[in-house]
Amino acid sequence: MRCERGQAIIEWLGLLLVSALALSALLWLTGLRLPGVSVREAIAERLLCAVELRDNCTFDPRLELAHGDDIAAALQTHAPTLLYEEGMRALPVDFRRCRRDGCAEGGPEGAVARSDAGLPIVAFTHAIDCRPAAVAATEAAGGDCSGERAGRLYLQYWFYYPGSATAEGSTPLKPAIRWASAKLGRPSYHPDDWESYQVRLGPDGAFARASSHHGYSYRLGAAGLIPGYRLGRRRDGTIVVRRLPQVVNGWGPEAGTLYVSGGSHAGNARVYEGITRTSKDRRLKLIPFRSIAHKTGVGFAVTPPWQKRVYFDPEYGKTD
Numbered sequence: 001m002r003c004e005r006g007q008a009i010i011e012w013l014g015l016l017l018v019s020a021l022a023l024s025a026l027l028w029l030t031g032l033r034l035p036g037v038s039v040r041e042a043i044a045e046r047l048l049c050a051v052e053l054r055d056n057c058t059f060d061p062r063l064e065l066a067h068g069d070d071i072a073a074a075l076q077t078h079a080p081t082l083l084y085e086e087g088m089r090a091l092p093v094d095f096r097r098c099r100r101d102g103c104a105e106g107g108p109e110g111a112v113a114r115s116d117a118g119l120p121i122v123a124f125t126h127a128i129d130c131r132p133a134a135v136a137a138t139e140a141a142g143g144d145c146s147g148e149r150a151g152r153l154y155l156q157y158w159f160y161y162p163g164s165a166t167a168e169g170s171t172p173l174k175p176a177i178r179w180a181s182a183k184l185g186r187p188s189y190h191p192d193d194w195e196s197y198q199v200r201l202g203p204d205g206a207f208a209r210a211s212s213h214h215g216y217s218y219r220l221g222a223a224g225l226i227p228g229y230r231l232g233r234r235r236d237g238t239i240v241v242r243r244l245p246q247v248v249n250g251w252g253p254e255a256g257t258l259y260v261s262g263g264s265h266a267g268n269a270r271v272y273e274g275i276t277r278t279s280k281d282r283r284l285k286l287i288p289f290r291s292i293a294h295k296t297g298v299g300f301a302v303t304p305p306w307q308k309r310v311y312f313d314p315e316y317g318k319t320d
Contacts, residue, residue: 063125066288071127075155075286078199078206079123080258082279083272084112088262091115091279092159092195094122094287095298099191101162109276113283120285123197126305128154128314144313152202154314158289158305164193165263192301195265197258198314200251209250210258210267211319216250219270249317256281 064072082092089105093115098104103117114120129138130145130152138145198216200207209216255271289306303320310316 062291063286063288066290067125067127071129071153071155074153074201075125075127075157078155078201078254078256079157079281079284079286080197080208080256080269081281082121082284083257083259083275084277084279085260085262086276088260088277090161090262090265091119091121092123092161093119094285095160095162095192095300096292099162104162107277110278111283112277112279121279121283122287123157123159123284124287124289124305126156126158126289126311128156128312130154130314142312144315147315149313149315152200152314155199155201156305156311156314157197157199157284157286159195159197159265161193161195161265163191164265164302193265194300194302194305195260195267196305196310196319197267197269198310199254200314206254207251208254208256208269209252210269212250212266212268213264214319215317216319217266217268218247218250218252219268249315 063075066072067075084090087108089108090101091104091106091112093104098115098117098119103119104115105117106112106115106121112121128143128145128149129135130143130149132151135145135150196211198209200209209218211217252270255269257269257271259268259270259272259275261267305311309318309320
């Protein structure tokens with residue numbers, strides 16, 4: 001049995017190699033070159049991912065074809081590490097492959113790269129480039145580069161969850177809360193949920209914010225008893241007072257992490273410690289919206305990203 005399995009794997013890899021060579025020949029004949037990457041590198045990347053020799057499959061030639069070398073590199077560099085609230089099982093997935101909670105659930109702890117159904121963790125990407133050389137093209141596409149937006153590059157990462165269960169959290173009381181809220185006419189659950197993490201790059205530095213209910217958030221909860229400060233604890237147990245970064249319109253200094261709340265999937269963009277369930281940035285599969293947003297033909301129970309105002313106005317403060 002083991003020999004037969006090994007032979008099957010060899011034959012499958014041989015088929016992949018033949019397909020790769022055929023693709024190389026086609027690209028050479030048509031004169032197509034993927035920007036910033038050789039055909040050989042692109043094929044090798046896909047083969048490694050196909051046989052699951054590693055989890056890092058974030059590189060995708062479509063990212064550079066949609067955004068160009070510069071923005072594609074920025075999207076990969078600034079992709080956040082996801083930090084999940086304790087007890088939650090949900091993961092962001094590709095809505096074209098999964099529209100049910102069951103296929104979007106993964107392990108309850110540790111580093112998570114795929115759902116239990118084998119689906120990769122996905123972030124859909126969009127960029128609003130308001131730097132001088134790109135303003136004309138951005139505005140022609142409907143983007144807003146006026147005022148404070150001028151000179152900045154905005155990166156958007158959109159996450160799809162098959163359902164949202166606000167106020168249910170990740171507790172055993174979820175079924176009871178869902179039943180009671182439905183009876184009261186204020187259901188806690190609705191199908192489809194789009195959340196986002198956004199990065200702003202400019203002369204003043206790198207800032208980030210995350211969608212949270214009807215607006216954008218940088219940190220979770222109240223600032224504390226003293227405005228602008230909060231209590232913290234060092235590893236040795238010592239309690240200290242820490243100054244909070246200034247937050248304007250949800251923007252705060254980029255920390256490279258996105259904390260996801262259970263149930264609602266509302267996000268926060270500052271650093272959190274002690275989180276045991278994570279998805280590292282290099283395990284996110286980045287898919288550009290530009291090639292699929294207006295071609296899906298898929299309906300959602302909520303407004304999809306490409307119909308939201310913030311998709312065109314990167315400083316907009318609401319999520320409608």
